[in-house]
Amino acid sequence: MANEINRVEEQARLERVKMRIQASIAELEPEVSGLRSQVTDIRKRFWEDVTLNTSTHEDFEETFYSIKQQEALLSERERSHLKRLQRLNGMKRLLPSPYFGRIDFTEQGTKESEAVYIGVASLTDEEELSFLVYDWRTPIASMYYDFMPGPAHYDTPGGRIDGEMTLKRQYQIRDGELRHVFDTSMTIGDELLQQALGQGADAQMKSIVATIQREQNAIIRDETSRMLIVQGAAGSGKTSAALQRAAYLLYRNRDKLRADQLVLFSPNGMFNSYVAAVLPELGEENMQQTTFQEYLSYWLEGSLALEDPFEQMEFVLTAPQTPDYEARMAGIAYKASERFLHALQQYALWLGKEGMRFVPIRFQDRELISAARMREQFYSYDPNVRLANRVILLRDWLLKELSRWERREREADWVQDEVNYLDPESYDEAYRTVLRKYRREEAVFEFTDQYDGDRRNQGPGEESLFDFADQEEELLREMIVKAHAEPLKREVKRLHFIDFIGLYVQLFEDEGAFSRMTGETEVPASWPEICRQTQEKLNGKQLFYEDATPYLYVKELIEGTRINTEVRHVFVDEGQDYSPFQYAFLKKLFPRARMTVLGDFNQAIFAQATNLQEEASPLVRLYGEEETRLIRLVRSYRSTQEIVSFTKSLLPWGGDIVPFERSGEKPRFLQASSSAARAARMAGDLAALTAEGLGSVAVITKTAAEASEAYGLLLEQGCESLRLITKETLSFEKGIAVIPSYLAKGVEFDAVLVYDASSAVYGRESERKLFYTVCTRAMHKLLLYAVGEWTPFIDGIDRGLQNMVELS
Known part of the structure; x- marks a missing residue:
């Protein structure tokens, strides 16, 4: 102080x-x-x-x-x-808080020390031509986050500035009033951070510029890595740091980088709402925010009904006893792999020689251009021309063929039939068009003086330059055929003459065909069943989630039209839940972008997870070691020391996680004799937590079906202001939420009530990370309930970390 x-x-x-x-x-x-x-x-x-x-x-x-x-x-x-x-x-x-920090810095070679005050924006004294407050993103402000008093330096466009930091001071200013002043030798004094972390969860994530830690600052100010991987423990501030990173990049590159050139891929729509306030709070426009599912749906253009990752997750969690389960799981793993990516690349080369599938162009009950004729034309082009360019050549040929058909078709009987039944408006339009043409020709003749003055006074119906009736009928025929030809041409321009579904289905005809088309010799043992499941889904115009990215990848290899060269930075949150295949697809979609991936492999709950924490991760191979940087965040700030000590014990490898020293209650374990007794106790606990002033409370279930069950039982117990969260929920709000486990990812709550922590619900080893993820959502209080035996994940955990209660 x-x-x-x-x-x-x-x-x-x-x-x-x-x-x-x-x-x-x-x-x-x-x-x-x-x-x-x-x-x-x-x-x-x-x-x-x-x-x-x-x-x-x-x-x-x-x-x-x-x-x-x-x-x-x-x-x-x-x-x-x-x-x-x-x-x-x-x-x-x-105005409410002009600055939050100060450093006194003496530049090497000078004797005068400068007091550098740091806030969320810059403020100058125009009379003295000096800074009263420096924006936290300025180079000189970086020392506040990176150094303790002593030797320090910062980088500028002109080179490195060395010197001595003689003071580091922190302020808490609220509504223009100075509440606290701290002198510290650390990056951020524990007193200030304790106060920030001790506050309740909010409906939207807030800026953390006043409490950025040194390791977070390294994430924010990295400007050289093509791929920046942040493997961070639950509650380590990785998402917050990434959003401050976006603000920093926009500030540093203001003349050449716009907010719409940054894209954030979020885990779900509700998370987009949760983080939407951070950049505007820092004076920047929001970057583009989407989910990978939305991106896939956009490019599928409604051609197939797409399963979403949450439906896939529900299958993984609820269907282990079904006969299709093992094959589906093997298919998910294989289709997410780099091996399958390489197989599809070889498949595209094979298609350059044979195997392309086309959809015939039909009109009424006639086949105008057959698939066989398209195939013959396609393979008549130089085989050295890449696949996508040959598709364009075929498109142009088809448009010319349709134009020739259009001219021939004007004399067909069906055209005359339609002429006979046209409405008066069409006749009027044709008459006016012919009349305009007549007058133009009359004007030409008048200008060139090539007809006598008597004919100048003739009009329609008299002897004239041409026969109005014939011209009118010819025009009507042309209009009718053109109206029918335009939709056909539109479909051709959209490349709908390519049978993309058939091209993907033929990969799954049988093991021999797959090997012949891709050169892939090793497939999962359950390949015949994987093929059956995939074909069955596609034949119903549906697509498994694990097939969506490979399907679009094949489509892109053939079309070659989907890349975005405008986007410069791609941020992927909950990055452990993306597959190596999906990362390769993102790299191809955004070839000029740098990528920031944030995640925690300890929370890898989806079947297609990528390990972020290994030096040999597929993400390192994506851009190469020289252009990749891996930063590990091991300190957890979200939860109390007691909650972090318990949750890290759930992981056999969780010893590296370091809790921040903020004390609270031990996690409470409440074992009930029946579902009714559990619901009654939970209702009482919810009322007590609300009375304590905890504004954000979550009842977290394993699945969506369990969430509906819990919601109904708690309503029967008289709980009010409950909100059932589903995958369609688009906004995060304070209050009591009943939410499935996988939708709670990335969000924090003052208190978490784990609806069922029994072995019947969390009994398989594959669900350990899911259980860990659920428990780490709690900031201040964690309550776990069970009917029957507890999950085996707590076996062997120090009983001193738990507060066990048995209910009647």
């Missing part, structure tokens, strides 16, 4: 800074308002101030330059308004 003299000085400085901020706000508000009015006025009067005259070439030029002048004026005013509005919003963010 800083001494009283220092506190008085700091209070006086805070008041001066607040006055400067208030003066800036007072100055900026009328400017912003005035510019907004100017922009609105220019938009309203845009065409009034433009001279419209196109009678001559000179008049056209005058009109063109008048429009450009107004556009330039509007653009300049909009830029000025946006710049001042951003500055005003920055001042308003600073």
Whole structure:
């Protein structure tokens, strides 16, 4: 704690800074308002101030330059308004808490020490041409996170600056009032971090810039790695650090990087809502946020009904006794692997020689162009031309063939039949078109003086340049055939003449065919059953989740049109739940992007998991060791020391996890004699937790069906304000949530009630990580319930870490 003299000085400085901020706000508000009015006025009067005259070439030029002048004026005013509005919003963010840290730094070769105050935005003293507050993303501010008092340095575009840090101080300022001042030798003083972590869970994740730890700062400021892998323990702040990283990248590259060039792949839609406030809180626009499922669905374009990862997860958790289970699990593992990726690459080479499948183009009951004719044309092209380019050549050939068919078809009997039944509007349209053509020809003849003056007065129905009736009927035939041809051409342009489903199905005809087409000699022992399941699903126009990425990969190898060169950074949260195949697909989709992957292999609950913590991880191979950096976060900040000590004991390899020293209650184990007794006790505990002021409480079940059951039983017990969370839930809200295990990933709650921690629910070794994930959602309190025997995962755990209660 800083001494009283220092506190008085700091209070006086805070008041001066607040006055400067208030003066800036007072100055900026009328400017912003005035510019907004100017922009609105220019938009309203845009065409009034433009001279419209196109009678001559000179008049056209005058009109063109008048429009450009107004556009330039509007653009300049909009830029000025946006710049001042951003500055005003920055001042308003600073006012309640102008800064949170300070370092005193003496640059090498100088004697004067500079006091560097650090906040969420920069503030300058224009009279003294100095910084009153430095933005936390500036190079000099990095020392606050990376060094203790003593030798320190920071990097600038001009090179490294060395020197001595003589002071590190932290502040807690709320609503403009100085609450606490701490001098520390650590990155972040325990007092400040304790207070931040001791607060309740919120409906949205908040910025952590005031409590960034040194290892998190390394994640935030990494600008060289093509692939940055963050393997972090539950509650280690990896997601928060990634969002601050996005804010840092936007700040550092403001002139060449936009928010829409960053993409975050989240575990579910609710998580998108949970993290949506962080970047705006730091004065940045939100980056693009989506889920991998949404991305897959978008590119499938409704051609197949896609299973989502949560349906797959429900199968994994609920169907182990079914006859299809083992084969399906083997299929999931194989289709997620790098081996299957390489097999599909070889398959594409094979298709360049033979095996392409096409859909014939049909009209009414006729086959206009057969699949065999398409295949013959496709393989007539130079085999050295890549597959995707040959597809384009075939597309262009098909469009020409359809144009030839269109011209021939005008004389068909069915066309005459349709002409006879056309509505009056169509006849009127044809008549007007012919009349315009007639008048154009009359004008040409008049201009060239190639007909006599008497014919100038003739009109339709008299002897004329051409026969109106014949011309009208010809035009109607043309209109009818064109109307029918356009949908066919549209389908061709969309490459719907390729039988993509058939191309994927033929991979699963039998083991011999698969080996012949891909060169793959080793397949799972249950391959015949995997083939049957896959074909059955596809024949029903459905797609297993594990097939979605391989299917689109094959489609992309053939089409070659799906890459996005605009995106520069891809963030993948809960990265352990993506397969090596999916990562390779993301790399192909975003060839110019750097990738940041955040995850915890201890929480790898999906069947296609990727190990993030190994140096030999497939992610390291994706870009190579030289362009890959792996950062491990082992300290857990979310939960109390007692909860972390218990949850790390659930993992035989969990000894590396380090709890932050924030004390609380031991996890409580409540064993009931019946489901009714459990529901009654749980209802009482929920009421007590709410009365304590815990605003965010979760009842976490294993599956969606169990969540519905728990929700119903608790409602019967009189529990109010319950919210059942499903995969369709799009927003995270405070209160009591009943939620399946896999939807709780990435989110934290003040208290967690594990609905059923019995061996009947969590009994298989493959569910250990799922149970660990559920328990690590709790910040302050963890309560576990069971009817019957406890899960074997707690066997051997020190009883001193548990508070066991037996219910009647």
